[in-house]
Amino acid sequence: MARIRQQRAEITREAILDGAAVAFDAAGFGGTSLSEVVRYAGVTKGALYFHFPSKEALARTLIDEQFQVSSGVPALKAPGLQTVIDLSHRMACGLRDNVRVRAAVRLVIEFGSFTDPDPSPYNTWIETCRACLTPAQARGDVKPSLDVDDVATFLVGSFTGIQITSHVRTHREDLHTRVTDLWDFLLPGIVPASRIPRFAPAGSPECRAELGLAPAA
Structure with missing residues (x-):
């Protein structure tokens, strides 16, 4: 019985997160x-407050x-630059197809605009890069002359701006x-000039296949 209750609780929690994602997005x-979250989630307000x-x-x-x-990423034996390239495309796919990811990013941007902004989500992505x-x-x-912290910070900031612009202009279609x-x-x-051909700006073939994207031209 305890296992069944735990499973039901987890199902309810996931339903709440799904409903909240739709509402926040x-x-x-x-x-x-919270009334709107409850409506989208199909749960009671008591169930919502039990979990959150x-x-x-x-x-x-x-x-x-x-x-x-x-x-x-932490389980990869040899992460590298292509890992970051592929991550950016995985994030792009999440923003297009996953309402939880879209809601999460919208919340990050909104929280970053508050009087006491929270930099932790940005810092987490910078550390991953x-x-x-x-x-x-x-x-x-x-290139050995570059500070990887500066490069990582630039990448996260650039991706943030690109996805916002894409959202406003094309609903992220592009x-x-x-x-x-x-x-x-x-x-x-x-990247040193001789090594540039090693990398696939449109994502590695494995990444594109995983995301259901057509092979890069």
Whole structure:
């Protein structure tokens, strides 16, 4: 019985997160009420408060959903620059196809605009990029003169701006193209010329196949 109750509780929690993602994606943090979350989730308000004591706690939990995109990176034996390129396309795919990722990123941007902004989500992505770029630089794939922390910070800021612009202009329909542009323009500045052909700005064949994208031209 305890296992059944635990399973039901987990199902309810996931339903709440799904409902909250739809609500936050549509209206943002300030424009969403817990009543709307309950309606989208199909649960009672009591069930919601059992799992999440406040709207902010729910939003904070949802913000962490974006990091599922990078959850496999720590297990990689040899992360590198292509890992970061592929991550940017995986994130682009998440923003287009996964409402939890879209809601998480919208919340991050909104929380970053508050009086007391929270930099932790950005710092997490910067650290993920840095952890891939550091061994890449040691292998000679990133110019030795560059500070990988600065490169990682630039990448996260650039992707943030690109995805917002893509959202406003095309509802992110062109996001993979814009991310590919980012890498086409950036690689000559951070990679030794002789090594540039090693990297696929549009994502590795394995990544594109995983995401259901057509092979790069």
